[in-house]
Amino acid sequence: MEAVAKLYSRSIDCSIQVSRVMRPDDANIAGNVHGGTILKMIEEAGVIISTRHCNSRNEERCVAVLARVERTDFLSPMSIGEVAHVSAEITYTSKHSVEVQVNVMAENIIKGAKRLTNRATLWYVALSLENVDKVVDIPSIQYISPEQQEEGRKRYEAQKLDRIETKQRNEDNILPAINVDRQSKEPFTVGYSQSSLIHLVGPSDCALHKFVQGGVTMKLMDEVAGIVAARHCKTNIVTASVDAINFHQKIEKGSVITVSGRMTFTSNKSMEIEVFVDVDHVLESPKGKAHAVTAFFTYVSLDKDGKALPIPMLKIEMEDEKRRFDEGRNRYLHTKAKRMAQAQKCQ
């Protein structure tokens, strides 16, 4: 009986559902909802549930800040007028991080059909409201079994390793994201489709604290990646997946963010775009030199019936473009192999 009560209270405190109708402004002109809109909703659910949890047994008031999103696949595009249901649950806690798992369902309320469109895993840390440079201890959740806790711990260790690695890689690679000399008029080259936008961080980007919410940044990253993809293949393009993203810097209200994207790799049916976020603390001098965020987005191109179209091959002109293309191919083959292994396991 007590166990049931615990489970019940857990489902109240440790889960949340965020839903809303998809509007024209959430979608491209073909009516497909931008991946960035979904990523922003996912992160909103994540920040709510983890801020709530971190304050549940703490005396020190704190807010959750996104540290990492695991690789996310977009299983099927959503359309205008459909309802997105984002449900989030806390699945693991370490001393200083919270793991949140999120499911996104698309519901066509006219036809009555529901389908899974995304699964995502997010990691948050909690910062003290009095001193935003202080990381606060996280209350532990109740696990259903020791195995469940042990699996969580493994996921925690794996992401920690990856975070450290990318941080070092970013610090070694302080060059500007976009090689401005290489703006090119020749179609299908890297220079032809590379794009960059600036965004002034406003109050609504920072509703819970004075820093940009991770979801806002991811939405801008997807926007740039989508423009790079559209410039390359001039068709209806949609987000297929996003590789793991690590957030290494807090970005304050009033900053100017520069988000840049360049194509790194094309396969027969997909394109990989690398996206960089750089922060310009307009009113102060810049502190560090590393990119605040980097990520790889994969896009596909769809015909009128939603079938994948072939992608024009990326024209490589320079040594470093060649290197990045090869690295992109490795990531592509690695993911493909992993997916086949999983499919076999399920048979």
Added chain:
Amino acid sequence: MEAVAKLYSRSIDCSIQVSRVMRPDDANIAGNVHGGTILKMIEEAGVIISTRHCNSRNEERCVAVLARVERTDFLSPMSIGEVAHVSAEITYTSKHSVEVQVNVMAENIIKGAKRLTNRATLWYVALSLENVDKVVDIPSIQYISPEQQEEGRKRYEAQKLDRIETKQRNEDNILPAINVDRQSKEPFTVGYSQSSLIHLVGPSDCALHKFVQGGVTMKLMDEVAGIVAARHCKTNIVTASVDAINFHQKIEKGSVITVSGRMTFTSNKSMEIEVFVDVDHVLESPKGKAHAVTAFFTYVSLDKDGKALPIPMLKIEMEDEKRRFDEGRNRYLHTKAKRMAQAQKCQ
């Protein structure tokens, strides 16, 4: 066992929860979330659940359109950074209407406190997607008891009567909402605080069909009422309640809406503002002469600690202003008496 299964399926199909963090743009400069933001979220939950229901057993594809909102009280103001949880449930169906009851909770995820802020009842009709002038039959819901159904039927009859009455009243009263000759420089007069705004109906105001969603209209109405109230008493004002609102006209994408408000009555601690919505089909000549929507909003004025301040008395200059003031007082006394009767019943 079957009963449980039914209840379970009912909770899936007939209920929904819409949640999100309140942002700076949702609130006034004192940080109190606008009543209009809440009304818009309430209506979004209502339109999702009723459109879903109307398509559940129908072969004819249809969308729900808001016909009426019952009187709604704002029990406590929400703040930026709090999470609004709007949960809606279908509680009655007639041949052509759906009743949706909605609860709004405010959650302070930092302090961990939750409180009820609103309860609302909405009525929808369903229009065919092929022919938007055709009203579609509504599938019946399952009632837990005959009493529950009978009580719903009474609510249905009562609102139907009120809808017919206000429709006639509106058609008799085709004068412009705001008497522009009476724009006055003298504080506390009707002419001093009367206000009007126009809004060009864009695509995102009409996500589910080609008509403005009722919630969008209510948000604009609350915005005008708030400006009238602030002009009158020059303090931090918040929505206390909205009288029943009937929607008599569909408003199409691309129309220009004029929303006008004037103060009708002041008590010691509250102000009543009448709001009119008129439609200008920019690209065509106007069709009817009746206002598309009218409603009475009640506002209170708060000091820094959230305590109600006295309201400067409305200065009456004209015969019709006097008549409206008396009608406003009647509504005020009627509501007060009703509330006291309810309070006594609960003792």
Added chain:
Amino acid sequence: MEAVAKLYSRSIDCSIQVSRVMRPDDANIAGNVHGGTILKMIEEAGVIISTRHCNSRNEERCVAVLARVERTDFLSPMSIGEVAHVSAEITYTSKHSVEVQVNVMAENIIKGAKRLTNRATLWYVALSLENVDKVVDIPSIQYISPEQQEEGRKRYEAQKLDRIETKQRNEDNILPAINVDRQSKEPFTVGYSQSSLIHLVGPSDCALHKFVQGGVTMKLMDEVAGIVAARHCKTNIVTASVDAINFHQKIEKGSVITVSGRMTFTSNKSMEIEVFVDVDHVLESPKGKAHAVTAFFTYVSLDKDGKALPIPMLKIEMEDEKRRFDEGRNRYLHTKAKRMAQAQKCQ
């Protein structure tokens, strides 16, 4: 008697007022509303009134599209929580253009004070809804006196001349707006503050037709100009004025706009920023080579009390920067002389 009736009907058909409360997202972190927010509201009033007028006696359904905005001064910055009242009136019609004059008032509804913040003049043409390449004839308005009409005709001829001139100048000047080689790390140079953003044109940018509304474009231009100004002087900056802007190309929904800005001139207390809009019709190959829109924005820098601060002088490194600086100084001196002449006339 007839004259009165005409004037009355004119004030109903030919004028409009758009009002709304300024929200946190409309302003910078110092709380000053962006000039672009005001420009967007001005254009929204203009497009409504001129579309309404063009359809009033026409059998052919049409929409108004912005062709030109005359030089606009920002007389005093607006703040969050104030109400912006934008009132627009049609003041001249030629065979194919409509002149709209707009006044913007800021009202502090708490203090009860109102002040004029902007005056603007806009020119629209009307395009057929069936065939957007067809310019539709404009119904003539009634003039109060022949003098009034004659003055309108002079304004019409003057703007026509300027439109033709800038079109030629733009076509001669097809180089990329931003010299990417010149991104510089040295403060106060042109390369240091130059900025550029991309924007994917969405449905809400095109509420009345399938082209971007002029106000949307102007808001983006002001956004880039503001970032250039903030990067240069790292203080609270506000828009002081915008030179005449001509719109030479329709920009369709789904296009990608690149908006670029570079500083051209600094005086003791002001900075001039040149802004370019280029269109990338993602799904088609580009047609022309001329910039879609260009404009000069003037910004000032304010201290905490709203007093103008000195501007760090622009460091000139290249021949063409020197030429642009001198042209900017000429514009600056010309405007200053004109303003002094006007001031003397008024004495």
